Amino acid sequence: MFHKGDFVVNANNGICEIEDIVTMNMSGVDKEYYLLVPISEKKAKVYIPVDMASQRIRLAMNKEEALEFIEAIKDIDEAYIQNEKEREKTYKEALNSRDPKRLVGIIKTLYLRKQQRVEAGKKNTAVDERYFKLAENHLHSELAFSLQVEKAEVSQIILDHIIC
Numbered sequence: 001m002f003h004k005g006d007f008v009v010n011a012n013n014g015i016c017e018i019e020d021i022v023t024m025n026m027s028g029v030d031k032e033y034y035l036l037v038p039i040s041e042k043k044a045k046v047y048i049p050v051d052m053a054s055q056r057i058r059l060a061m062n063k064e065e066a067l068e069f070i071e072a073i074k075d076i077d078e079a080y081i082q083n084e085k086e087r088e089k090t091y092k093e094a095l096n097s098r099d100p101k102r103l104v105g106i107i108k109t110l111y112l113r114k115q116q117r118v119e120a121g122k123k124n125t126a127v128d129e130r131y132f133k134l135a136e137n138h139l140h141s142e143l144a145f146s147l148q149v150e151k152a153e154v155s156q157i158i159l160d161h162i163i164c
Helices: 050-056 063-075 084-097 100-119 126-147 151-163
Strands: 007-010 014-026 029-038 046-049 057-059
Touching: 007 029, 014 046, 014 126, 029 050, 046 050, 050 057, 063 126, 063 151, 084 100, 084 126, 100 126, 126 151
Parallel strands: none
Antiparallel strands: 007 014, 007 057, 014 029, 029 046
């Protein structure tokens, strides 16, 4: 169970703070909801049913967890995409999961795919480019929050840890 004041990651809204746990009556049934406020949009409110929370949100990394995660990035494998036609579905699933390891797997896959296409004299696909940017944005947003740095600094922090 999450608590008031916890920072969580939601696939649609990024990092949110649990502002409250409220009871709402929907269709004649009282049900508890987490009231989330996205840190990027303080006026927005998101309601997540408490009984569905484990499928929709997870705790955001703290600073120590973020640093440990960055250290482990070099050991995370690329995403395995069995069927070329399933590529975009795999990208979407990784983004919706907000699982940092899956995001890194997609980022690595897309980076290598782009390198292969460039070497073959081809352009990167629009779909690959879009999902690369989305995955990178999701990952960097959480790491920036956890490390309490600007999002623009995250790439260099990752490089510094991977190269050392």
